Amino acid sequence: MQNMTADVGAQIRKGVVEYCALGILSREPMYGWRLSEELVERGMIASIGTLYPVLGRLKDRGLITSYAGESGSGPVRKYYKLTPAGEAELSEFRRQWEPFTRSVQDIVAGDDA
Numbered sequence: 001m002q003n004m005t006a007d008v009g010a011q012i013r014k015g016v017v018e019y020c021a022l023g024i025l026s027r028e029p030m031y032g033w034r035l036s037e038e039l040v041e042r043g044m045i046a047s048i049g050t051l052y053p054v055l056g057r058l059k060d061r062g063l064i065t066s067y068a069g070e071s072g073s074g075p076v077r078k079y080y081k082l083t084p085a086g087e088a089e090l091s092e093f094r095r096q097w098e099p100f101t102r103s104v105q106d107i108v109a110g111d112d113a
Contacts, residue, residue, distance in 0.1 A: 013043070013044055013045075016044075017039065017044050017045060017054055018054055018057065018058055018063075019089075019090065019093045019097075020039060020042070020044050021035065021039065021051075021054055021055070021058065021064075022058070022063060022064070022082060022086055022089065022090040022093070023090060024038050024039070025064060025080055025081060025082050025086070026082055026086075026087065026090055029067075029069075029079045029080060029081035030079060030080065031069075031071070031077040031078060031079050031080070032048065032051060032052065032055065032078060032080065033048060033077075035051060035055075035080065036048035036050075036051040039051065055080060058086070061085075061089075062083055062085045062086075063082065063083060063085055063086035063089050064080050064081065064082055064083060064086050065080070065081060065083050066078050066079060066080050066081075067079055067081070
């Protein structure tokens, strides 16, 4: 049974990790390592190696862009930020997320709709 629970968690994370990255980037542009630390800390990804495919998909969809920026403590870093399309996508996700999670909670808790 525990393996099934782990699989559910992995599927849930897989479904929302891109939106979590957009949410973090909506606060401020940041470089990949820092973004990965934020996502690892919250249990959304396992390591930085998991992040780059996510960033690639977001970039391919036009939801983020990257630019070279001074780090203040070393070499120039590649920073990521939301595009207007990314802001719109995140806004739509936020609009749908709360009622969705409320419905899921009601269903799995056994509450009547």
